Amino acid sequence: MEIDTTTPPDFMDEDPVNTTAMEETDLYSVAVLIDELKHEDIQFRLNSISKLAIITEALGPERTRDELIPFLQELIDDDDEVLVVLAHELGQLTNAVGGPQHAHVLLPLLENLSAVEDVSVRQKAVESLCQVANVLTEQQLLEHFIPLLKRLTLGEWFTCRTSATGLFAAIYPKCSKDTQVELKGLFKQLVEDDSPMVRRATAKALGVFATKVSIEDVFSTVLPLFQTLSEDDQDSVRLLAVENFTPFAGFFSNEQKTQQLLPIFKRLAEDKAWRVRYMIASNYVEISQAFGDSLEEEYFTTAFINLLKDNEGEVRTAAASQLPGYAKLVDKTVILDRLLPCVRDLAVDENQYTRAALAKDISGLAPIVGQEATTEYLLPTFLQQLTDEFPDVRLNVISNLDVINKAIGVERLSQALLPAIMELSEDKQWRIRLAIIEYIPLLAKQFGPTFFEEKLLDLCMSWLRDLVFSIREAATINLQKLTDVFGPEWAKAVIIPRVLKMTMDENYLHRMTTLFAMTAMAESLSVQVIREDVLPTVISLSNDPIPNIRFNVAKSLETLIPxxxxxxxxxxxxxxxxxxxLEKLSEDMDGDVKFFACRALECGQQ
Known part of the structure; x- marks a missing residue:
């Protein structure tokens, strides 16, 4: 349907607000925007749809309902990228079509969008349908929304039915008892749908739907549906049912949790499909907390240990990440007698990602078990992980060093820690070397200046000569952070003399790194140190024969000026x-040197 854009709406002559709006749109006039909706270039159509609010404001509610909305129906066959934006924008047009009393005119278009093949379009359409449903009266829901929901629920294509699952929670509280009974029947029909995709969608939507129904309906209707989904023959459906444990638990008493939910949990925790067990393991702490006082510690601990020893590495990895959280829910004796033996086994697990997950989270056990138990049980595991062949394991231990230090003191770790740091710092993968540099300031805080100077200072300086630029750059930033940790006087006495020696290095890259280091450290140094050490060094390099160094001198001076x-x-x-x-450099024969020198001079004049 074509829109007449040649004749301006009558209200524009009477309403100065709309006239102003049209004047402000200038190039984005209604005609231009609507032409863009029909343009073959996708970017033009996206541009126009994103400005639907401007079009609707100019057309007014009546013409928007009668002309624009039917016109937009023609875009249903458009590119998915366009339809996503359209589905989103339609949810914002309630007022543009005349307010809640006319909001139902948006439903047919959104219904069509909720049936398309692309999942992102359907998701946006469902979100917008829920927005519209929120402003509709009960009568409008009966006349317009419920029929729409029935059509989607009974639709031939699974896309319609999957979209329908996301609409029940939005309208259920606003409907009469009789209508609610009908809605529960429709939802049950979707739970039993032949298509696994539809059943997956209902499994996702069930938890939210449960929060909208009465307590009686939770037990009489929703719980049986939950049980049905948890026994589905498709593991992709069963694993999504796991997500409903937490919202369901809030409706049950402790006794009811034990009687109703625990059998479902047991079945899923021992499921034949590893993906379902993985989902249980990933959410183990959350599920355990949902059971609260009714937590059967003996069973839950046994099930957790089984997951920690699962045949699938992915399941063991997920369970290992839950160790600190679950340890907070059980007695210390359970941790020492039953969980820590599993920790020792996981530390030598054949799956490197399982070992890495353990290394990332094992430090969380230290504050829970205390210093004595950490020293006796966890320290040997920490030391073993620090010599692991997989770099991520060693990095994860070092990244949590502050937690370990609070529990047992860094002195007990230093003997094993330093060899691991040295090995990581020389790793052939530069990203590993880069990662260890990021942890050096943390280690510095733990070790103190004396220990740091003896054991790690030479290592930090060696990174300034690394073959990879990213490592050299990180090393200069590391020096600045060390200056923040130990203070400018320490940097003047310990760091700066070593850096200054590099100004005489034959390798121009090392001389340039000196510039970077001095510039990076400057913000953390006192003005006296800048005046006495940094500035003379930078000025001396302005005569360097390498143009790259000279223009970096100009950039460095630009940083020092403020x-x-x-x-x-x-x-x-x-x-x-x-x-x-800078004036000398501004006359340099090299164009880059002149450019940066002139820019620095402009900075100095401000």
């Missing part, structure tokens, strides 16, 4: 030292 100017005692250095060097 630091000098904000201090009265050093402000004069700009005129006496920095400016002459």
């Amino acid at each position: 630091l000098l100017k904000k201090n009265e005692s050093a402000a004069g250095l700009y005129e006496t030292t920095v400016k002459p060097a």
Whole structure:
């Protein structure tokens, strides 16, 4: 259906607000926007749909209902990217079509969108349908929305039926008792649908639907549906049923949880499909907490240990991540007698990702079991993980060093920790070396300056000469963080002399790294150190024969200028030292050097 865009709406002559709106749109006039809706270029159509609010404001509610909405129906066969935006925008047009009393005119278009093949379009259409449903009266729901829901529920294509599952919760509380009975029957029909895709969708929607029905209906209707889904012959359906444990548990007393939910949990925890067991393992702490005081510690611990020893590595990995959380729910004796033996086994698990997951989360056990038990039971595991052949295992232990340190003190770890750090720092994969650099400031805080200087300082300086630029760059940032940790005086005495030696290095990359290091550290240094050490070094490199170094000198000076100017005692250095060097560089034969020098001079004039 074509829209007449040549004749402006009558209300524009009477309403100054709409006239102003049209004037503000300028190039995005109604005619242009609607033409873009029909343009062959997808970007034009996206641009126009994203501005539907402008079109509707200009057309007014009546013409929007009578002309624009039917016109938009023609876009249903458009590109999925366009339909996603359209489905979203339609949910915002309730007022544009004349308010709640006319909001139902949006439903046919959204119904069509909720039946398309692309899942992202359907999801947006369902979200918008729920938005519209929120403003409809009970009568409008009966006349317009319930028939729509029935059509989707009984639709020939599974896409319609999957979309229908997401609509029940939005309208159920607003309906009469008789209608609610009908809705429960329709939802049950979807739970028993022949298509696994539809049953998966109902499994996702069941938890939200349960929060909208009465307590009586939870037991009489929703629980049987939950049991049906948990026994589905498709593991993809059963694993989604796991997500409903937590919302369901809130409706049950402790006794009812034991009688009604525990049998379902037992069945899923021992499911033949590893994906279902994986889902149970991934949510084990959350599910255990949902059972609360009715938690059968003996059974839940046995089931958890079985997951930690599962035949599938993915299940063991998921269960290992739950160890600290589950340990908080049980007695300390259970942890020591039953969980820690599993921890020792997982530390040598054949699956490297399981070992990495354990290394990431095992530190969380230290505060729970206390210093004595950590030293006796966990420390040997920590030390073993620090020598693991898989770098991620060692990195995960080191990244949680602060937690371990609080429990037992870093002195007990240092003997095994340092060899692991040294090995990681020389790993052939530069990303591993980069990762260990990021943890050095954390280690510095734990070790203190004396220990750090003796054991790790040489390592930090060696990274400044690494063959990979990203490592050298990270090493300079690391020096700045170390300065923040130990203070500028420490940096002046320990770091800066070592960095200055690199200014005489034959390798120009090392000389350039000196610039980067000095510049990075400057923000953490005192003005006195900048004046006495940093600035002279940077100025001396302005005569370097390599253009790359000279233009980096200009960039470095540009960074130093604000630091000098904000201090009265050093402000004069700009005129006496920095400016002459930059003026010389601004006449350099290299174009890049001249550019950065001129830019730095402009910075100095501000």
